[in-house]
Amino acid sequence: MRFAERLDQVSPSQTQEVLATVQGLREEGVDIIDLGAGEPDFDTPDHIARAAVTAIREGNTKYTPGAGIGRLREAVAQHYTNRTGVDFERNQVVVTSGGKQGLFNAALALFGTGDEVVTHVPGWPSIGEQIKLAGAELVQVRTHLDNSFAIRAADVLERISPRTRGVVINSPVNPTGALMSEVELGLLVTEITGRDIWLVLDLCYEQLIYDSSPHNLIGVAASKMPDRTVVVGSASKSYAMTGWRCGWVVAPKRVASACNLIQSHSTSHPTSISQYAALAALSGPQECVEKMRNEYRRRRDFMIDRMSKDVRFRTAQPNGAFYLFPDVSDCLDPEGPRTSIEFVKHLLINGHVAVTAGEAFDAPGYIRLSYAASLEKLEEAWERIQGCLE
Ligand SMILES: Cc1ncc(COP(=O)(O)O)c(C=O)c1O
Structure with missing residues (x-):
């Protein structure tokens, strides 16, 4: 079967296997803390959701x-x-x-x-x-x-x-x-x-x-x-x-x-x-943005504080978005996990924490952790990650 030539140039996602493992573990009832997703954990603010309901009711469909x-x-x-x-x-x-x-x-x-x-x-x-x-x-x-x-x-x-x-x-x-x-x-x-x-x-x-x-x-x-x-x-x-x-x-x-x-x-x-x-x-009112931004900042500061105490994670302080992108090459070993993809699998299978391997962003040796999760979850995830590294 032949597809259009343009597809030859496009790379498949390198993280599909990890996503499939997350899915599989979840179906088995395992409690995974997901720091892999690239999206806010907050609900859409209520006044925005209500505007959508009004649009439907008023026939703006x-x-x-x-x-x-x-x-x-x-x-x-x-x-x-x-x-x-x-x-x-x-x-x-x-x-x-x-x-x-x-x-x-x-x-x-x-x-x-x-x-x-x-x-x-x-x-x-x-x-x-x-x-x-x-x-x-x-x-x-x-x-x-x-x-x-x-x-x-x-x-x-x-x-x-x-x-x-x-x-x-x-x-x-x-x-x-x-x-x-x-x-x-x-x-x-x-x-x-x-x-x-x-x-x-x-x-x-x-x-x-x-x-x-x-x-x-x-x-x-x-x-x-x-x-x-x-x-x-x-x-x-x-x-x-x-x-x-x-x-x-x-x-x-x-x-x-x-x-x-x-x-x-x-x-x-x-x-x-x-x-x-x-x-x-x-x-509409913009306070919701400020509230979420303040909460992300708290979470960022928390994660940076924890991570900076562990020399195996080398990271920069992010100024925006909701990700940390540490170099984890000190956590890799020829005896395994050897790559950041393997490291991510190790965290997932043994620590039940999902993060994204740097390979997805053209940066092997790194992982991306999203801090779009509650402080309690971040604290628990960090403990699980530490447990995995012992
Ligand atoms: C850098 C960057 N640009 C654009 C987008 C597009 O997001 P959306 O299509 O949800 O607006 C994303 C989503 O993850 C992103 O990370």
């Missing part, structure tokens, strides 16, 4: 315009204008089925055969796989633990070639929690502006930044290359809405139209109900 309902597009534009001081209009916004579809629309609209697109690793795998699905060549810049996984302009610029059509930056980064600094982005855009290069900013975790680091990447990019900057955001992480599948692309009008065209021939738009929920999220 039909097709919407492809780019999303006007009020939501307006709210997204307003959200970024308020946060960044850059003026956005509703016709620059396309509402998508999660940030993931926003990134995919952008990749399909902007990149193709013969193009190179630069991004950073360790990074969220879909960014790279989408670039390859679009037919372009993926160029990866490595960030390093010794440097707190900082994304440095000089490293990105070193990989720019005459074939470069795009640079995709994710900040805060999944899985490291690092931020790209305004200064580094400034250096980058100063160099690439005026060339035929798109800058795609994946800011899906932007409302989950824990320290007072300036992070107006949109402002920095817009000051030099407003016609070349594409922003992707999402309701998933900030409003605990992963299952609602609602995100957006904010881009120059012609790019927004191109993304809308692509989407109009695939999913059309996210469900009308989710769009009304996202509208309530963006235009």
